Amino acid sequence: MKPFGQDFQFAQALGLQMVERGGGRCTMAIDVDRDQHFSPQGAAHGGVAYSLADTAMGGALTSLLDDNQWCATLEIKFNYHARVVEGRLTCEAEVLHQGKRIANIDARLYQHGKLVSSANGNFAIFPAPGTQA
Template structure:
């Protein structure tokens, strides 16, 4: 697992881990911890799974873009299938279509080889702002 650099504090704070990235695909994981990630209802907060998917989807797209281009989430349709408990949560994201300005990306989240959530999103593609 490769940790995120200092430039992505949000991912580091949640404990997101990059497993692999390239060729329009990205696999990321997080070790769900009861004390850090659970909601009062006794399962992982839905925002943890959503953040994992959003970040993996962006990673899949970035792997196809030139270094001077960025991407940003436009919208994501997220489906929660079953509750997420303690243990490893893995997300597999893949770019389905990349246009000049918008890409569509699919993601599947698994815990113990069981599908727990799925997502599909559209991401904007744009030139990185000039350095100041």
């Protein structure tokens, strides 16, 4: 399985943390901080949860890909169920179906034992630059 997360500067900048990854699943987390992640409305900016889900979903898929394959988000349907406050936000992502060129991935985000968001997305699978198809 190719490495994921530790060398991803965007994830590091947000404070995303890899918890567990393998076999088409990925769990990631972030410690939501009022000073860093909140919007003026007094809750975490929606992009925090979305970025966590998108990154975990990519992590789930790349755990199944060959070293000469990459993936990219095509679309994600994201649902916000409850506001995200300070504290640990965890995302559990799972590949539901993987074809030759497209994969479908599901994600659930939890905070303080409560489902706060859910997502389903399609990701493209393609040869890494410099490799043959």
